[in-house]
Amino acid sequence: xxxxxxxxxxxxxxxxxxxxxxxxxxxxxxxxxxxxxxxxxxxxxxxxxxxxxxxxxxxxxxxxxxxxxxxxxxxxxxxxxxxxxxxxxxxxxxxxxxxxxxxxxxxxxxxxxxxxxxxxxxxxxxxxxxxxxxxxxxxxxxxxxxxxxxxxxxxxxxxxxxxxxxxxxxxxxxxxxxxxxxxxxxxxxxxxxxxxxxxxxxxxxxxxxxxxxxxxxxxxxxxxxxxxxxxxxxxxxxxxxxxxxxxxxxxxxxxxxxxxxxxxxxxxxxxxxxxxxxxxxxxxxxxxxxxxxxxxxxxxxxxxxxxxxxxxxxxxxxxxxxxxxxxxxxxxxxxxxxxxxxxxxxxxxxxxxxxxxxxxxxxxxxxxxxxxxxxxxxxxxxxxxxxxxxxxxxxxxxxxxxxxxxxxxxxxxxxxxxxxxxxxxxxxxxxxxxxxxxxxxxxxxxxxxxxxxxxxxxxxxxxxxxxxxxxxxxxxxx
Numbered sequence: 001x002x003x004x005x006x007x008x009x010x011x012x013x014x015x016x017x018x019x020x021x022x023x024x025x026x027x028x029x030x031x032x033x034x035x036x037x038x039x040x041x042x043x044x045x046x047x048x049x050x051x052x053x054x055x056x057x058x059x060x061x062x063x064x065x066x067x068x069x070x071x072x073x074x075x076x077x078x079x080x081x082x083x084x085x086x087x088x089x090x091x092x093x094x095x096x097x098x099x100x101x102x103x104x105x106x107x108x109x110x111x112x113x114x115x116x117x118x119x120x121x122x123x124x125x126x127x128x129x130x131x132x133x134x135x136x137x138x139x140x141x142x143x144x145x146x147x148x149x150x151x152x153x154x155x156x157x158x159x160x161x162x163x164x165x166x167x168x169x170x171x172x173x174x175x176x177x178x179x180x181x182x183x184x185x186x187x188x189x190x191x192x193x194x195x196x197x198x199x200x201x202x203x204x205x206x207x208x209x210x211x212x213x214x215x216x217x218x219x220x221x222x223x224x225x226x227x228x229x230x231x232x233x234x235x236x237x238x239x240x241x242x243x244x245x246x247x248x249x250x251x252x253x254x255x256x257x258x259x260x261x262x263x264x265x266x267x268x269x270x271x272x273x274x275x276x277x278x279x280x281x282x283x284x285x286x287x288x289x290x291x292x293x294x295x296x297x298x299x300x301x302x303x304x305x306x307x308x309x310x311x312x313x314x315x316x317x318x319x320x321x322x323x324x325x326x327x328x329x330x331x332x333x334x335x336x337x338x339x340x341x342x343x344x345x346x347x348x349x350x351x352x353x354x355x356x357x358x359x360x361x362x363x364x365x366x367x368x369x370x371x372x373x374x375x376x377x378x379x380x381x382x383x384x385x386x387x388x389x390x391x392x393x394x395x396x397x398x399x400x401x402x403x404x405x406x407x408x409x410x411x412x413x414x415x416x417x418x419x420x421x422x423x424x425x426x427x428x429x430x431x432x433x434x435x436x437x438x439x440x441x442x443x444x445x446x447x448x449x450x451x452x453x454x455x456x457x458x459x460x461x462x463x464x465x466x467x468x469x470x471x472x473x474x475x476x477x478x
Contacts, residue, residue: 002463008130032116035453041097070446094251118246150435176441177204178410194311206442232279288393296378319404416444423466
């Protein structure tokens, strides 16, 4: 959507072809944050930051996780993402920023208000105003070539094939490969059976069809499936608040309310806007919480193999269990349950007030087991065995709590096509394929997304840059 809109702003004639029955894709399902260094929001708070510092943080995080990275794409992002913020603000989007996001060394997280659906709402509105033709329910079936140059695509609309020719070029912005289990096993270091694709439309169409004409898929033999799969709670049920248009007036009022009103008053309201799933931060397990299955059994080391073990449990689900001492710690900074759109970090009371459907509290473990519909004796045994193996962070002080169920979702696979700094797709020899570009997950090119804010940051920034590259290079054509 960003690539299409920016290209139209630059005077190009654009057709946006969408596989699903509506625009929005993974962006509309996301947390909604963007990490950017050097924004006006940071300057207003006298926060010294730079693209180089941002890139350094990313490099250190990848090294700590023993992951490779594409330094060229990393630099392309960090040098340009700050300019993406005012571009989005010009469309009517509003951000709460800057916010902290450990382990980054400075506050550089920009959280859209109230949720990520604001991106889709504003982009769709401006696409209509810009005259971009949008075709939905139109999956791409083939990339067309005229000699060596990509000349268009073949799509399927209501069972019929249709050819769409492109004078300047084709931009693949088709997401990642998360919904294709075969491609996941082929291009990642490891695979996890049973994980549920969060966006079932992300089946690697762009990568697969580009490879058929000689493009190189940037595989990730360094990346275990745990990096692509995230453990999350169920998505909130839709309510009347989700039908309120996220207009600039509303979002500006919400930013003001967040900064001026007591947190106890505004946080439940902001949490009610959530449309995405949230999951427990790693710190939840580092500080002593455990996960049990429906049988009341602790089935894994939460810091080592929870992601691979969870899908193998009954119904592929589990519950986070902890005690009153943990609850007190996770009621305030720096201990948070989740990173949450609109409020930056969700603490235990946020879940208590806004997600009663997944919040459980009981005076005893037996009572908690009854509320979770699991054998109380097995739950007691799981806690007893955990406490026997620990010298601290024991689960022993009532009341006792649970959050859940949890499930393993394939979120972002991080497997895209190889690209250069102009977002041109590269073939297996490393040469650009004339007329073919890629952005977002389809054009990730070996860049490693770590933590919140970089998936969307790359999606919007690469979309903006690819349109500008396309407008600047007509390949000798009108």
